[in-house]
Every structure is written in structure tokens, then in C-alpha cells.
Amino acid sequence: MMADLLLIIGVFIAFHLIPAFGPVRRMLVRALGIKMYVGLYSAVSVGLLVLIGLAYANADTDILWPQWPWTRWMPIFTMPFVCLLLVSTLSEPNPFSVGVKADRFDPDHPGIVSVTRHPLIWALGLWAVAHLAPNGDTASVLLFGLFAVLAFVGLWSLDAKKRRDMGEEKWRRLTAPTSSFPMWAVLRGRTRLDLKGIGWLRVVGAVVLYGTILLSHEYVIGVSPLPF
Incomplete structure (x- = not known):
């Protein structure tokens, strides 16, 4: 039912907004420890995402706009970049976003951070916007609209938090070779x-991930991603 989807979306938003307040987050980190905090936060986030998916699949929905043929191409062209951002997020050091071995980040060799310092957020936002266009029903607008809004609000929120945690001098030094908006630092000549x-291994990993999504989409989601 639509009420279930609205309820779980509300819980999801509240779960992510409350720890965003500095005092609340610091209190939780002190009480749990950073590793336990991150682990629990990630586990609950994944659980809520599963519940959102189940509620979305069972929601009553109405058509707000028709599925024009050109809109089916948007995910096809967007998801390769989403996959590269995701693969890079999981394998490259990044002190500004979710990533591994953030302390090993080298501003002289920024990798995906030369594209954007928030690859995970942009992956989420691009995925949401690309899927919103061909899915004009109320349940899809709620689902993909939610993640699009969370992603782009998260850009500002995460930058503010990281800047406060790092201090102005370290923030300016590490952000020199990057930008929040993709490719903006490159276009401005800053990097x-x-x-x-x-690296080509991450490109190969992105291609494999993209191919896996294409092949499994119809079996997992129930709808073919192909535009023809």
C-alpha cells in the first residue's frame, strides 16, 4: 500500500537527518565508537533500503506522466558512469566521502576525486534522476525523488561536516584538486x-557491474531495462 511506502520513507529520512546534527553524531560516536557507529549505521541503512524496496513493489500507484520512448534511454546512457563512480567509491581513498583507506589520499594523484569529491552521492543522484524520467507513477516519483533530493542535499551537508572536522587549512589543501560538481575543478584548470x-581495472569493474545489472534487471526488478 502507498501508506506503507510513505511510512518507511519517513523513517528513512528521519534516520538520516537526526545523526546529521553534529552534537547527536558526536554523542553516538563517543558512546559506540566510530567503527561500531559506522557499522550499525550502514546495517540499518541497508535494512531500511530493503524495506523501501518491498514497500515500493507493493504500493498502489497512479500514472502521472506516460513513458515516452526517449526516457528509456536515460538509464542506459547514465548507468555506466554510475557504475564507475560506485566501483571507485569502494576502492579508492577519499577523505571527503565514503571510501576505503581515506588517510592514504594523495592530492597529487586524486583518481576519481579529480572528477568529484562525492562519487557515491553523485552515483545515487544520477541513478535516481535517470530512473525518475521513465517511471512517471506516484510510487516511483516518491522513491526516486526521495533519493535525488537526499543526494543533492547531502552534497552540501557532507561538505559542511568534513570542513568542520578537518579545519580550514587541511580542507583547502585537500580540496584543491577536486570539486563537488563533477569535472568543475578540471574545467576551471585547478586539476x-x-x-x-x-585505472583501467576500475573501468573494467564498472563494465562488469553494468553488464550484470543489464542482464539481471528483468529477473530481479521484473522489468527489462532495454529501450527496445
């Missing part, structure tokens, strides 16, 4: 696109 840092 170069670090293709070597990204």
Missing part, C-alpha cells in the same frame, strides 16, 4: 583528469 589514478 587534471586523473585517468591513471582511476
Whole structure:
């Protein structure tokens, strides 16, 4: 039912907004420890995402706009970039976003951070916007609209938190080779696109992930992603 989807979306938003307040987050980190906090936060987030998916699949829905043929191409062209951002998020050091070994980040070799310092958030936002266009029913607008809004609000929120945690001097030094908006630092001449840092293995990983999504989409979601 639509009420179930609205309820779980509300819980999801509240769960992510409350720890965003500095005093609340610091209290939780002190009480649990950073590793326990991150682990619990991630586990609950995944659980809520599963519940959102189940509620979305069973929601009553109405059509707000028809599915024009050109809109089916948007995920096809967008998801390769989403996959590269995701693969890089999981494998490259990044002190500004979710990533591994953030303390090993080298501003002279920023990798995917030369594209954006928030690859995970942009992956989420691009995924949501690309899927919103061909899915004009009320349940899809709620689902994909939620993640689009959370992603782009998260850009500002995460930057503010990281800047406060790092201090102004460290923030300016580490952000020199990057930007929040993709490719903006490259276009402004503040850095170069670090293709070597990204590496061909991550590109291959993104291609494999993209192919897996294409092949499994109809079986998992129930709808073919192909536009023809």
C-alpha cells in the first residue's frame, strides 16, 4: 500500500537527518565508537533500503506522466558512469566521502576525486534522476525523488561536516584538486583528469557491474531495462 511506502520513507529520512546534527553524531560516536557507529549505521541503512524496496513493489500507484520512448534511454546512457563512480567509491581513498583507506589520499594523484569529491552521492543522484524520467507513477516519483533530493542535499551537508572536522587549512589543501560538481575543478584548470589514478581495472569493474545489472534487471526488478 502507498501508506506503507510513505511510512518507511519517513523513517528513512528521519534516520538520516537526526545523526546529521553534529552534537547527536558526536554523542553516538563517543558512546559506540566510530567503527561500531559506522557499522550499525550502514546495517540499518541497508535494512531500511530493503524495506523501501518491498514497500515500493507493493504500493498502489497512479500514472502521472506516460513513458515516452526517449526516457528509456536515460538509464542506459547514465548507468555506466554510475557504475564507475560506485566501483571507485569502494576502492579508492577519499577523505571527503565514503571510501576505503581515506588517510592514504594523495592530492597529487586524486583518481576519481579529480572528477568529484562525492562519487557515491553523485552515483545515487544520477541513478535516481535517470530512473525518475521513465517511471512517471506516484510510487516511483516518491522513491526516486526521495533519493535525488537526499543526494543533492547531502552534497552540501557532507561538505559542511568534513570542513568542520578537518579545519580550514587541511580542507583547502585537500580540496584543491577536486570539486563537488563533477569535472568543475578540471574545467576551471585547478586539476587534471586523473585517468591513471582511476585505472583501467576500475573501468573494467564498472563494465562488469553494468553488464550484470543489464542482464539481471528483468529477473530481479521484473522489468527489462532495454529501450527496445
